[in-house]
Amino acid sequence: MNGETVTLGTSMALIFAGLLALLYGEYAGLTVTFVPTGGVVVLVGIGILTAYIARLPEPDDTDAGH
Template sequence: MDAELFALGAATAALVVGLSALLYGEYAGMTTTLVPVGGVVALTGVGVLTAHVARLPDPEESDETGH
């Protein structure tokens, strides 16, 4: 459980840091250095979060199907 929380926290932090770097890089005019690095960091965070959601077990089937 602690490893899961650490992974989620690290992924969220990477997402926030990456997006902040993207925004600041655009503002400061560092489109060839900081923007690509921020994009890679943000995409890494999104990938880790996506992998975590993909590993979640399927919810149990219920009688309510919405039809």
């Protein structure tokens, strides 16, 4: 459980930080530095989240009272 929390927290923090860099870069006119860097940070966060979801086990096919 602790590893799952760290992985999800890291990916969400990277996505949030990257989006903030994108927004601030557009606001401040730093489209050459902040915008590409923020985009890369967001993509890394999404990649970590995707890798985590891909490793989750398949759900059971048992019906739970349905």
